[in-house]
Amino acid sequence: MDVKLNLEHIRAEIKQACANVNRDPNEITIIGVTKYVTIERTKELIDAGIENIGENRVEEMTKKYSQIDDEAKWHFIGTLQSRKVKDVIHKIDTIHSLDRLSIAKQIQSRATKQIDCFVQVNVSGEGSKHGLAPDEVIPFIEDLEGYEHVRVIGLMTMAPEIKDEQLLRRTFQKLATLRDTVKSKQLSYAPCESLSMGMSNDYTIAIEEGATHIRIGSKLVGTE
Numbered sequence: 001m002d003v004k005l006n007l008e009h010i011r012a013e014i015k016q017a018c019a020n021v022n023r024d025p026n027e028i029t030i031i032g033v034t035k036y037v038t039i040e041r042t043k044e045l046i047d048a049g050i051e052n053i054g055e056n057r058v059e060e061m062t063k064k065y066s067q068i069d070d071e072a073k074w075h076f077i078g079t080l081q082s083r084k085v086k087d088v089i090h091k092i093d094t095i096h097s098l099d100r101l102s103i104a105k106q107i108q109s110r111a112t113k114q115i116d117c118f119v120q121v122n123v124s125g126e127g128s129k130h131g132l133a134p135d136e137v138i139p140f141i142e143d144l145e146g147y148e149h150v151r152v153i154g155l156m157t158m159a160p161e162i163k164d165e166q167l168l169r170r171t172f173q174k175l176a177t178l179r180d181t182v183k184s185k186q187l188s189y190a191p192c193e194s195l196s197m198g199m200s201n202d203y204t205i206a207i208e209e210g211a212t213h214i215r216i217g218s219k220l221v222g223t224e
């Protein structure tokens, strides 16, 4: 497992996907997802030049954070229980999984600054996935008015684990369209310019459909 080589390969693919649709590769933020791997591997990734690290569990993130701390920006990408918000709120830069007012309430009362949040959407409607149904997104974001510590920078989704490229594209397109709708409302607390979508198996498609933040684990750092 050579993290540097993996990163080079991924960067080349990002460049190609951007070229395909006339985008600037600098618009893409790679979030290195380290949930499967050790602190040592995580440090290797940071040394290779990745500064945005994604974790999906509070305990694991806290453990890594305590040893790596301010060398990285931390993204919380997993389901967050509202009672655990307090354990991560002073460590993270971004939450990708805001989907309930109970989380927003905790952010509001615990944070000491504005926290960048993605609202998670279950575009495909799969029962196993977390996130709001597409038609719940706008009412939810309107309800966030007054939570000064919550800033909605974009929408996030996890695509279904399928190989059907057209279906994946449609999933990403739906999220992009919904993002445009939220953005057009020009809510001061919800600029909603970003799209967190694309993982190891589908990030090139996600980029072609407008992703700004891709969350890559296995293809970058392996799975053990």
Ligand SMILES: *Cc1c(COP(=O)(O)O)cnc(C)c1O
Pocket (backbone or CB within 6 Å): 033, 035, 056, 077, 078, 158, 199, 200, 201, 215, 216, 217, 218, 219
């Ligand atoms: C694990 C995980 C990823 C990364 O998955 P890979 O397929 O290993 O790239 C991205 N996003 C979320 C929310 C995850 O839980």
